[in-house]
Amino acid sequence: MTGVPTGSLQGVRVLDLTRVLAGPFCTRLMADMGAHVVKVEPPGGDAARQFEYITPEGVSGYFMQQNCGKEDICLDLAHPGAREVVDRLVRVSDVVVENFRPGVMGRLGLDYESLQQLNPSIILCSISAFGQNSPYAHRAAGDMVVQAMSGIASLTGDPDGPPQTVGMSMSDTSGGVHAFGAICAALYHRSVTGRGQFIDLALADCILWQNEWASQYLFLSGGEQVPRRYGNRRPILIPGNLFRGKDGWVAIVASTDPGWRNLTEAMGLSHLAEDGRFVDRVARMAHRDELEAIVEEWVGSFESVQEVEELLADRGGVQCGRVRSWKEMMEDEHVERRRLVSSVEDPLMGATPVMNSPFRTEGVRSEARGPAPLLGQHTYDVLGELLGCSNGEILEMINANSVHADPVVMMELVQRLMEG
Numbered sequence: 001m002t003g004v005p006t007g008s009l010q011g012v013r014v015l016d017l018t019r020v021l022a023g024p025f026c027t028r029l030m031a032d033m034g035a036h037v038v039k040v041e042p043p044g045g046d047a048a049r050q051f052e053y054i055t056p057e058g059v060s061g062y063f064m065q066q067n068c069g070k071e072d073i074c075l076d077l078a079h080p081g082a083r084e085v086v087d088r089l090v091r092v093s094d095v096v097v098e099n100f101r102p103g104v105m106g107r108l109g110l111d112y113e114s115l116q117q118l119n120p121s122i123i124l125c126s127i128s129a130f131g132q133n134s135p136y137a138h139r140a141a142g143d144m145v146v147q148a149m150s151g152i153a154s155l156t157g158d159p160d161g162p163p164q165t166v167g168m169s170m171s172d173t174s175g176g177v178h179a180f181g182a183i184c185a186a187l188y189h190r191s192v193t194g195r196g197q198f199i200d201l202a203l204a205d206c207i208l209w210q211n212e213w214a215s216q217y218l219f220l221s222g223g224e225q226v227p228r229r230y231g232n233r234r235p236i237l238i239p240g241n242l243f244r245g246k247d248g249w250v251a252i253v254a255s256t257d258p259g260w261r262n263l264t265e266a267m268g269l270s271h272l273a274e275d276g277r278f279v280d281r282v283a284r285m286a287h288r289d290e291l292e293a294i295v296e297e298w299v300g301s302f303e304s305v306q307e308v309e310e311l312l313a314d315r316g317g318v319q320c321g322r323v324r325s326w327k328e329m330m331e332d333e334h335v336e337r338r339r340l341v342s343s344v345e346d347p348l349m350g351a352t353p354v355m356n357s358p359f360r361t362e363g364v365r366s367e368a369r370g371p372a373p374l375l376g377q378h379t380y381d382v383l384g385e386l387l388g389c390s391n392g393e394i395l396e397m398i399n400a401n402s403v404h405a406d407p408v409v410m411m412e413l414v415q416r417l418m419e420g
Contacts, residue, residue, distance in 0.1 A: 006365045007034020012187065014038070015086075015093040016070060017110075019046040021143070021169055022127045022203060023099035024066035025176030030095075030183070031069035032357040032366050038089060038382055039070045042077065043404045045375045057348040059372075068344055068354055069369030071378035074404040077108055081402035086110070088387050090118045094190075095183055099127040102137040112198040121196045123186045125179050129171075131202030143169040143203070150207040151227075155214060158231045171203040178206045238284045239263070242323060243296045245305035249323040252295060252312065259317030260284065266315055267298045344371040376405025379413055391417045 009030055016027040016039040024039075024046070031037045039046075051062035075082035090096060096115060098105055105111050105126065112124045126132060129141035136149070147153045147165040157164035179201050186197040208215070213236060214227035232242040232251075239260075240253040254263040257280065261273045272278050272294070277287040284291055302308050305322040312320035324332070335341060339356055346352040352371065359366040383389040383397070395417050397403040398410070405413060 007032070008361065008364050008366070009184075009187075010034040012036070012095065013093045015089050015096045016040065017096065017098040017100070018127070019099065020048045020051075021066060021172040022175040022179070023097050024048070025173055026125070026127070026179040026183070027070065027097055028066050028068060029176065029180045029357050029359075031369055033359065034365070034369075035095075037070040038093075038378075038386075039067060039072045039373065040077075040086065040089075041072060041074045041375060043074060045074065049375070055349060059346065059348055064346070064352070064372040065354055067372040069371075070373055071381060072373035072376060073379050073382045074376035076402055076404065079400065079402035081397050081400050083109070085383065085387070085397070085402070087118055089382070090115055090122060092386065093119065093122065094187065095123045095125065097125045097127070097179065097183070101140065102126075102128050102132045116196065119196075121190055121194060123183060123190065123196045123199070125183050125186075125199040125201060127175055127179050127201045127203070129203050131205060132200045134202065134204075136204075143172045146171040146203045146207065150204045151214070152207050152211070155211075155227055155229055157229050159229050161229075163229070171207050174206045174210060175201060175203040233288075238281065238288050239292050239295050241292050241295075243292070243299040245299045245308065246303055248305045250299060250305040250308050251319070251321050251323065252299070252308075253319040254317060255281070256317055257281070259319075262315045262317050263295075263312070266312055266318065267295070269294070269298070339367070342368040344368050346371040347374055347377070374406045374409050376403070376409050376413075379403060379405055379409070380416060391420045 012030070012035040014027055014030050014035050014037040016023065016037050018024050018027060018039075019041070027035075027037050027039070046063060046067075048063040048066065049060050051060050053061040055061065073085075075085055077083060077086065090110075096110075098110075115122045115124055128137065129139065129146050130136040139145075141149070144165055147170060148163075150171065152170065153163040153165050156166060179199070182199045182201060186199060190196055213234075217225040217227050217235075234240050237253050237255040240255055242249045242251050252263070254260050260278065261270070264270045264272045276283065278284050278291055299305065299308055309320050309322045312318045329335065330341075338358075338360070340358070341353050342356045343351050344354055354368050354371075356367045380394065383394050383403075384391070389397075394403070395414070398414065404410075
């Protein structure tokens with residue numbers, strides 16, 4: 001076992017049938033909060049095990065990041081013996097999370113109605129690109145396709161340039177967080193009513209819901225105001241942009257009247273606060289190009305954008321931060337102070353850094369509980385200790401090819417079973 005969990009979700013058992021990102025992202029959050037997560041992988045493992053960065057030891061950093069602190073068993077769900085194991089796991093679980101394409105769970109006999117027969121209070125969270133009843137439900141789609149179809153790519157990039165996707169799997173990670181929240185709400189609902197729930201979560205829905213301005217432009221203008229790309233600008237912020245300096249870029253936002261006054265004072269141009277072109281928000285919007293050209297000229301007068309950041313950092317109403325590289329931010333004191341990196345003892349590499357989830361709750365541990373598992377690493381823990389299978393029964397499953405594992409894990413497991 002991975003150790004005694006402590007945290008807000010201590011005592012919650014999760015059956016994790018997910019792979020790659022949205023589902024594992026959700027269940028990693030649950031594991032960090034103390035849930036006992038049992039990950040079921042297919043023969044050959046989660047495809048994410050092959051995603052870069054791959055270490056010399058053959059470990060995928062991508063897989064590691066999403067699967068810390070979980071127990072692992074590898075089952076061929078098409079095999080009757082493996083299905084029996086899954087059924088038994090459902091009976092002792094509180095939550096099942098899956099991110100197959102709609103229809104797959106039904107074909108496996110694991111739809112919500114079937115799970116309820118095994119465990120009437122079970123919570124099933126199904127994560128998919130477009131949801132169970134969308135006209136696009138049948139489509140194979142990951143984050144890039146969801147970003148394209150949801151409209152977010154049309155709002156990203158330079159106004160005169162091509163649409164762009166965001167430089168991270170935004171819909172998957174957003175979907176994972178929303179699934180986490182929905183599951184926690186369902187657990188509370190069950191604590192009050194005793195009843196489980198089926199959660200149908202679509203990645204596209206999360207993107208559409210998350211956009212804080214675009215939909216209201218359409219709704220309130222009767223469809224006349226069509227959201228479009230603004231580059232690094234935001235339609236509601238003026239000034240609000242990335243400004244080029246001599247050695248980099250800096251974000252400056254001063255969109256309120258007090259903020260604009262504070263910025264003009266910092267620039268030594270306080271008279272601009274009373275300039276008719278910039279005297280209020282409406283005027284500033286109408287003369288945005290002129291205003292931001294003035295700000296950029298001022299930024300360019302410094303030898304370093306860090307000087308701009310330091311000058312503006314403590315001024316009320318002026319938001320400012322220079323553009324940092326990912327490497328630079330990971331080496332920033334903020335990451336250490338916020339405990340965003342944890343060290344886990346990987347079975348192949350020893351002490352290895354991984355990102356912690358961002359939850360910080362007073363008095364409750366929320367962090368990586370352990371390394372990502374090897375394929376099938378916890379087969380005996382799950383089958384023998386959790387489900388009470390005998391050594392002979394486990395050997396039977398291995399011989400029938402319903403249970404699989406990493407070759408090293410399998411060798412050690414068989415030896416243990418034979419000696420036992």
